Amino acid sequence: MKNPSQNIQASVFQFILMIGLALLSTACIEEDSGPNSEKSGEFSLEFDNIVGEETFGLAPRTYTNARGEEFSITTLQYFVSNIKLYTESGEEYVVPQEDSYFLIQGSDRDTRFAKLVVPEGDYSKVSFVLGVDSLRNTMPVEERTGVLSFDPSHGHSGGGMYWGWNSGYIFLKLEGTCPLISDDQQGDPTGKKQFKYHIGGFGGYSAPTLNNIKEVTMDLKQGGLAQVREGLRSNVHLFVDVMQIFDGPNSFSIPEHPTVMFSDFSVNVANNFPGMFRHDHTENFSKGEEGL
Amino acid sequence: MLAPKSGFSILSKALPLLLLLAVVAWSCGRGEEEPELFQGFVQPEGFPEPLYNMSRNEVTKAGFELGKRLFFEPSLSRNNTIACGSCHIQTAAFTHHGHDVSHGIDDQLGIRNPQPIMNLAWSEGFFWDGGVFDLDLVAINAITSPVEMDENVPNVLRKLREHPEYPGLFKKAFGTEEITDARFFKALSQYMLMAISDQSHYDQVRRHEAEFTEEQLAGYRVFQKSCASCHAEPLLTDRSYRNNGLAPNPLDDQGRYDVTLNAADKYKFKVPSLRNWEYTAPYMHDGRFLTLNRVIEHYRSGLVDSETLDPVFRNEDGSIGIQMSDSEKEQLIAFLQTLTDRDFVTNPLLAEPVLNSPFNK
Structure with a gap:
């Protein structure tokens, strides 16, 4: 969907690039003078969904898990929150919580970035929560803004990432079909061969219950530090392997567990979540999203 | 609802006229004078x-x-x-x-x-x-x-x-x-x-505006002895979750367990308030009992034992249930009838708004 303004942006971008190159060539290469924590730059975590060794796509595209079960995905959504950045010397930057909630939707690639403005720095580690922290799960409604709201234009579409009967957000929702699912009560009685994984559970409000909140920490040293500088964008590109939900340490069979929601078994599924995330590479000093 | 919409812009200049209009609109709208309920x-x-x-x-x-x-x-x-x-x-x-x-x-x-x-x-x-x-x-x-x-x-x-x-x-x-x-x-x-x-006869007695009859007072004592530990005054519930010995229903509704996934919560349900029981039949979480009599009989002799049955129902002699004579039961019913709050169910403040009135459309 190219439009004229994008073309103009592109040519402006090229122009800036040329000037930049010209400046570089005259002033020799102005080596990055190091971060100044008084300044801020753009930072993003990119949640690039994949399925095993393939790119991500919704039905009718099919995949096959390690047990040889063929499946298609119709819905993939998950919350990411409470992002923290760490420098090599151990300094920590905690993103202000109210700016720290993102809903990544498989059906909309534009949602794959968690975009932030953070102090300049060379960050070697990043952590985030897959899900919504327990505190926010218990906050009054007016504190549940943005993707956490029920607002038709900003919220989690259709209110589908929240349990009304047992107040709390659904952290990850994966739905699809698998032809091996039976048509009886143990499978999908509607005969549509659907699987539904709605995983949540923040630990309970007045009585303790299961907690499926997962904090994920990504070491960036291998794939590249995130060098955040004013006026530039640093993007930490993560691969999020949906196949790990089935094939991770707590591997399970889709037709044996076609529906997992608020139940003890959900703990097994959630324990596969941290293994979904892999830091592939970092794009530093980027001038826009197009190049990422 | 009270005043014409244009009234807001002339509020400062025409307050007396506006008040008059409001009174007229109010009395026309409802066909009768109404005191401020809110x-x-x-x-x-x-x-x-x-x-x-x-x-x-x-x-x-x-x-x-x-x-x-x-x-x-x-x-x-x-x-x-x-x-x-x-x-x-x-x-x-x-x-x-x-x-x-x-x-x-x-x-x-x-x-x-x-x-x-x-x-x-x-x-x-x-x-x-x-x-x-x-x-x-x-x-x-x-x-x-x-x-x-x-x-x-x-x-x-x-x-x-x-x-x-x-x-x-x-x-x-x-x-x-x-x-x-x-x-x-x-x-x-x-x-x-x-x-x-908060306007039942019980509430009036509580506020020393009325008195119980002898029968009601005797029933109140039965209530305090046998019911009040869960149906705590003055809300008539202690807001806890308990297994009151109902046999699991065909759906095997396990109540609070579905929320906590804690085995100790199996078949526990919230203790409901006894207020206005006369209006709220049928009773229990699945409405299985149609009458107060059946509810009391459940506690006297119908409890089903299970691991999570509330300990309050266990008697020293090893039996389960609430021990109560027939006359105590009659007295208890007399007391429970004082929990009926007719004002609550007829309060015009809470009534469904009349939307076909010209002042609401």
């Missing part, structure tokens, strides 16, 4: 402090009126047929009288007996299992349940935004026409918070 949220004498954070959502007249309108608004359901008020009917103390479980959209049946909208400012867990912990979040359950309203909140907000009157009503209540989820939930809470039952 007095804000008044803390009942002898009740504990509200558990709902009233400072976060002060009950105002406009907010309450909006909440009332929303409570009776069928657009909250997928096909615009079911309102909150469909299953929470004032004459039945805001329950669904005569229905063991609630009937929702397309005549589908739920699994539990609707609970009264009553004294909710003093509740800390909502529904039979306490799965919802904030009154402001209660509506989401009914709206999204496939057998109740089968709708979703963003769609409801969309419908309200497109409605000819709601943006104006939200402006009155919250200052701007913006219809957000928080405002929507809070307006509903304002209405529900005002559904206070």
Whole structure:
């Protein structure tokens, strides 16, 4: 969907690039003078969904898990929150919580970035929560803004990432079909061969219950530090392997567990979540999203 | 509703005229003089402090009126047929009288007996299992349940935004026409918070405005001995979750366990208030008992033992149940009848708004 303004942006971008190159060539290469924590730059975590060794796509595209079960995905959504950045010397930057909630939707690639403005720095580690922290799960409604709201234009579409009967957000929702699912009560009685994984559970409000909140920490040293500088964008590109939900340490069979929601078994599924995330590479000093 | 819309712009210049118009409009609208019913949220004498954070959502007249309108608004359901008020009917103390479980959209049946909208400012867990912990979040359950309203909140907000009157009503209540989820939930809470039952004969005795008969007093003593440890005064519930020895139903509804997944919570349900029991039959979480007599007989001789049966029912001789003579039972019933609050079920403040009046359209 190219439009004229994008073309103009592109040519402006090229122009800036040329000037930049010209400046570089005259002033020799102005080596990055190091971060100044008084300044801020753009930072993003990119949640690039994949399925095993393939790119991500919704039905009718099919995949096959390690047990040889063929499946298609119709819905993939998950919350990411409470992002923290760490420098090599151990300094920590905690993103202000109210700016720290993102809903990544498989059906909309534009949602794959968690975009932030953070102090300049060379960050070697990043952590985030897959899900919504327990505190926010218990906050009054007016504190549940943005993707956490029920607002038709900003919220989690259709209110589908929240349990009304047992107040709390659904952290990850994966739905699809698998032809091996039976048509009886143990499978999908509607005969549509659907699987539904709605995983949540923040630990309970007045009585303790299961907690499926997962904090994920990504070491960036291998794939590249995130060098955040004013006026530039640093993007930490993560691969999020949906196949790990089935094939991770707590591997399970889709037709044996076609529906997992608020139940003890959900703990097994959630324990596969941290293994979904892999830091592939970092794009530093980027001038826009197009190049990422 | 009181004054013509243009009245706002001339407010300062024509206040006396406006007041006159308001009086005329008021008396025309209802066909009779009505005193101001809305007095804000008044803390009942002898009740504990509200558990709902009233400072976060002060009950105002406009907010309450909006909440009332929303409570009776069928657009909250997928096909615009079911309102909150469909299953929470004032004459039945805001329950669904005569229905063991609630009937929702397309005549589908739920699994539990609707609970009264009553004294909710003093509740800390909502529904039979306490799965919802904030009154402001209660509506989401009914709206999204496939057998109740089968709708979703963003769609409801969309419908309200497109409605000819709601943006104006939200402006009155919250200052701007913006219809957000928080405002929507809070307006509903304002209405529900005002559904206070504190005018029963029991309450009058409590406030030393009346006295029990001898029979009622004897029943009160039976109540204090055998019932009050769970149905604690003055709310007539201690708000806890307990297994009261009901045999599991065919659906094997395990109550609070579904919320906590803690085996110790199996078959536990919230202790309901005994207030207004005369209006809220049938009884128990699945409405299995039609009469008070059957309920009392359950406690006398019908308890089913299980691992999570509440210890309060275990007697020293190894039996289970509440030991009570026939005459004590009659006395107890006489006392329980004093818990009926006729003002609550007839309070015009809480009544469904009359929408075909020319002043509401």
